[in-house]
Amino acid sequence: MHVLLIEDDPLVASGIRSGLMMYDFVVDHVSTIQAAGQIMQSVVSDVVILDRGLPDGDGLQLLQSWRDQGNATPVLMLTARDAVRDRVDGLQCGADDYLVKPFDLDELVARLHALLRRVSGRSQGMTVHGALTLDPHAREVRVSGQLVTLSRRELVLLEAFLHSPRSVLSADQLKDSLYGLSDDVESNALNVHIHHLRRKLGSGIIETVRGLGYRLGKPEAVHIPGTPHKGQQ
Known part of the structure; x- marks a missing residue:
């Protein structure tokens, strides 16, 4: 944040x-x-x-x-x-x-x-989105209880989406969450982080809204690739 x-x-x-x-x-x-x-x-x-x-x-x-x-x-x-x-x-x-x-x-x-x-609009410290839980103090993300290792940038990006679960976030908004003014940011850095989150948490974890930005995917879309999720059970 x-x-x-x-x-x-x-x-x-x-x-x-x-x-x-x-x-x-x-x-x-x-x-x-x-x-x-x-x-x-x-x-x-x-x-x-x-x-x-x-x-x-x-x-x-x-x-x-x-x-x-x-x-x-x-x-x-x-x-x-x-x-x-x-x-x-x-x-x-x-x-x-x-x-x-x-x-x-x-x-x-x-x-x-x-x-x-x-x-x-949350009252508890733990953030829950479908099978995903994020502990902001321990800096841990789990899916169905299984620990998922995220880089610092990936974790910050995921938090940005979880804090605004119903909002479409522009690329500029997401970059502001990820980087300070003094950071040297490559042009494709945001796309790389989104790609890594989709690879680790399921392709539907982040939805692309063409022409506007990105938003958090539906809770049932969260899963660790290679494991069954609601859409396949």
């Missing part, structure tokens, strides 16, 4: 970015409100981590402007301000969650997963 991190402290930002990448998040980092506004116009982020005290203004003002414009991207406010009034102000301005510095990385990751579950 793509995370936009807006944090002006380079040491804190580096620690968060490194920690989240260990959990297969794709992280782009900016340190000012101006840079955040620019990147939000070109990249689709799944969640934003927003510091309040930024060099060119208050993060709450940025958040309020996003909400006024109808931008519903989940935002986790991350700040050293721990007074009740500060937390209330953040939530009232549109923050979906509020975490006070210093914090534990595992808690931050758990809160981000909770935000993503909320957006996709």
